[in-house]
Amino acid sequence: MEMIRLSNGIETPLVGFGVFQIQDAEQCRQAVTDAIDVGYRRIDTAVLYNNEAAVGKAVREAIAAGKVTREEMFINTKLWTCDASYEGARKAYERSTERLGLDYLDMFMIHFPFGDVYGAWKALEELYAAGKVRAIAVSNFQVPKFTEFAEIVDVKPHVNQLEMHPFFARYDSIENMREYGTVPEAWGPLAEGKEGIFTHPVLTGIGEKYGKTAAQVALRWNVQRGVIVVPKTVHKERMVENISIFDFALTDEEMKQVDALDLGHSPIIDHNNPRVVKYFVHVKPEDLL
Numbered sequence: 345m346e347m348i349r350l351s352n353g354i355e356t357p358l359v360g361f362g363v364f365q366i367q368d369a370e371q372c373r374q375a376v377t378d379a380i381d382v383g384y385r386r387i388d389t390a391v392l393y394n395n396e397a398a399v400g401k402a403v404r405e406a407i408a409a410g411k412v413t414r415e416e417m418f419i420n421t422k423l424w425t426c427d428a429s430y431e432g433a434r435k436a437y438e439r440s441t442e443r444l445g446l447d448y449l450d451m452f453m454i455h456f457p458f459g460d461v462y463g464a465w466k467a468l469e470e471l472y473a474a475g476k477v478r479a480i481a482v483s484n485f486q487v488p489k490f491t492e493f494a495e496i497v498d499v500k501p502h503v504n505q506l507e508m509h510p511f512f513a514r515y516d517s518i519e520n521m522r523e524y525g526t527v528p529e530a531w532g533p534l535a536e537g538k539e540g541i542f543t544h545p546v547l548t549g550i551g552e553k554y555g556k557t558a559a560q561v562a563l564r565w566n567v568q569r570g571v572i573v574v575p576k577t578v579h580k581e582r583m584v585e586n587i588s589i590f591d592f593a594l595t596d597e598e599m600k601q602v603d604a605l606d607l608g609h610s611p612i613i614d615h616n617n618p619r620v621v622k623y624f625v626h627v628k629p630e631d632l633l
């Protein structure tokens with residue numbers, strides 16, 4: 345597994361395993377167990393996903409079975425909007441580590457740029473200074489908000505996780521993050537299956553040359569431009585497929601062919617739509633159960 349170095353010097357795998365929409369506890373525990381068994385060392389969860397306990401169980405079981413050490417694993421969770429304040433973030437950290445059954449986090453992320461994100465960040469900076477979390481991060485901070493935030497806070501976000509895939513390339517965001525030493529991370533790196541990604545002629549055409557699938561080409565394109573990816577699947581054979589992207593490289597021409605698929609907007613969700621903003625400001629994790 346290839347790693348990428350964050351601005352504070354710590355390394356994290358370029359491919360992680362996402363667990364959004366795996367809410368059934370046993371299914372989530374099994375998926376994370378399978379992911380660890382096939383080589384994933386980075387897990388991406390969130391309070392909103394209602395599955396931190398299952399993720400933690402699988403990780404602790406893998407450690408107890410001697411498959412991995414805690415130090416080899418990189419666990420990221422995200423605090424939800426209702427906890428976006430100084431006190432809220434402190435309490436959210438305690439609750440998340442308790443649910444995960446871990447005594448530190450590798451990364452703690454503000455899930456959305458809503459609420460008192462500056463208060464929350466102060467709490468994250470203190471947790472980071474105290475060694476309770478190894479990296480602190482944001483998610484869904486688009487260029488103007490990310491710029492404002494990065495200009496004001498002391499510790500610049502180590503990572504910003506955004507929707508990024510061949511149909512939404514976001515080179516402007518990547519360039520903007522790099523000014524602050526922030527590493528880009530892609531959520532929905534398989535576009536959640538939108539735009540016929542798994543059978544797309546450009547992606548399958550490139551893949552044929554290397555004996556790779558369209559999914560592998562899409563993931564390779566992101567990691568090759570320095571973007572961490574966290575694809576989700578509950579199928580073990582797809583977990584293997586999604587992680588097997590380090591034995592080939594796209595040519596500059598092929599990178600450009602994938603770049604050309606960019607729609608310039610999300611095919612999944614429009615974060616600039618007021619109705620979407622209202623939804624994310626008010627929805628609670630328990631609403632999604």
Ligand SMILES: NC(=O)c1ccc[n+]([C@@H]2O[C@H](COP(=O)([O-])OP(=O)(O)OC[C@H]3O[C@@H](n4cnc5c(N)ncnc54)[C@H](OP(=O)(O)O)[C@@H]3O)[C@@H](O)[C@H]2O)c1
Nearest residue numbers: 362363364388483531532533534535536559575576577578
């Ligand atoms: N920060 C945020 O706001 C945010 C938002 C969304 C997601 N995320 C994170 O990003 C992770 C990934 O994003 P996502 O889950 O939304 O979408 P995704 O990874 O782009 O796509 C997942 C979908 O693709 C299917 N799939 C996966 N690998 C495949 C393959 N090789 N061939 C065919 N189908 C495949 C999965 O189905 P099966 O499971 O049936 O295989 C699932 O339906 C999440 O799990 C979460 O950790 C973060």
